[in-house]
Amino acid sequence: MSLSQDPAPLSPPAAPGDPRLTDARDTGRWSASELRRLTALIWPGQLLVVAGIIAANSQPQIAQHFHTTQIAWFSLAFTLATIVATPFAVRLGDMYGKRRVMLALAAAGLVGDLVTVAAPNYPVMVIGRVIGGLYGPVAVLVLAAVRDLFPPRKVAVALGTVAGSVGVLSMLAPLLSGWLLDAFGWRGALWFLVASTVVAILALLAVPETPRRAVAERLDRSGALLLGGGLALVVFGVGQGRDWGWTSAAVIASFLGGLTALAVFVTVELRVANPILDLRMLGRRSLATVLLGSSVPQAAFFASQAILIFLALFPPIPHVSDGLGWSTTHNAVLGIPAGIITFAAGIGVGRAVRTVSPRSVWYMGLGVLATGLVLAGLYHHDAAQIVLTGLVMGLGGGILMAGQQAMIVSVVSAEEQAAANGLSSLLTQVFLALTNQALYTVLAADSTVFHGTAFYHDAAFTHAYLTMAAVVVLGLLISLAIPRLGRPADTAAHDLATPPTTARTA
Structure with missing residues (x-):
């Protein structure tokens, strides 16, 4: 999905008589459209929980299939991509509308899922996981979108429902994961994740667009790269510390590089007019x-x-x-x-x-x-x-x-x-x-x-x-x-x- 379309207009301040202010004083009863909207947000927001459980349980089979000792990269690649993508996604969501950005990220995640499940070798699978990690910021945008899509009186309950639904999914996902892996192997489990991402995209299509919270302007790419890259280097160093040794040159270089990038990021962001964060x-x-x-x-x-x-x-x-x-x-x-x-x-x-x-x-x-x-x-x-x-x-x-x-x-x-x-x-x-x-x-x-x-x-x-x-x-x-x-x-x-x-x- 392209982000080059004309962005949604900035939401105007509410005037007396505005229906949003009326909703803030309502009795708290939920309309059918609000319930549909809430239901549609739960799966895209919590898909990462299900995907994380199924992916984690699939790793032993994947390691044996590809005969790799670097299985840690299966999860680390996804995490690093999510860290780098999050600041971009947050800013773009404010500029162009969160629904539009979530759909674009979910589409990218679907491509990554397909590359992962069809990978002929382990390096290609890791590349697929990097692309799939672009879905990660959807969970952040879902929570932010709740405030835009529900009356003030219902925001807290909607947020609690979306966030608390992780308990049900955490309860069911291990059962589902065991059945998929036992019956269909790791590829069958990963094909389920492909289908799950498709469902998330369909659910997001049923969500209204959110108001634009920032004027469309030059994106602070340098700030986003410094932040995402710095955090990625720090997390990378932590992830490899036990294997390479905390005093190894590579780990020390990762920490120094990451901390330096973050220090520069702070200096730059306090000076630019429109920072990424x-x-x-x-x-x-x-x-x-x-x-x-x-x-x-x-x-x-x-x-x-x-x-x-x-x-x-x-x-x-x-x-x-x-x-x-x-x-x-x-x-x-x-x-x-x-x-x-x-x-x-x-x-x-x-x-x-x-x-x-x-x-x-x-x-x-x-x-x-x-x-x-x-x-x-x-x-x-x-x-x-x-x-x-x-x-x-x-x-x-x-x-x-x-x-x-x-x-x-x-x-x-x-x-x-x-x-x-x-x-x-x-x-x-x-x-x-x-x-x-x-x-x-x-x-x-x-x-x-x-x-x-x-x-x-x-x-x-x-x-x-x-x-x-x-x-x-x-x-x-x-x-x-x-x-x-x-x-x-x-x-x-x-x-x-x-x-x-x-x-x-x-």
């Missing part, structure tokens, strides 16, 4: 503390999911491995209750922040998640313990994912929504890469290598869960600096009555 936004205490305080614990929550995979699926071998030896399907079934409560928590947060400060809800989520991780570190030896601790972690994780969006809505204007979500996504991805590295380092400290594979002792799982709990506590300490926040519905209603050129002060 407005770093001046971070000069506001409210936004800076919300983005940093929410990205750190979310990274810990996502990283902690890998602990259960090793714990549940690795076999029990005396003096070698303390895994539980479950099948993928059995593990997925036991994860269903946690998935349900994660989804329910997301919807509950959307309703709660109508009357309760999102900051208070956020603190509760951090406390619940940290408690769940500590309990999981102490009690993870049978199915009952896994289910019960999973419920606590799922509740905390659901509150966090939906609560983050409620806080962002409370501290930015509608015009800043996409940029704020872009910053949040980039920070979360960077912290996730760092947290994953810490996780694998902790696990390796209590492991035994047997026939070329690292197996983990019980102490490794305990220390890994406690480490993730410590990261969540770090996020809580950062979050204590978040100032008092308004309710999302009140904030959104204020935006409608304020001209788009009016900046909100901290």
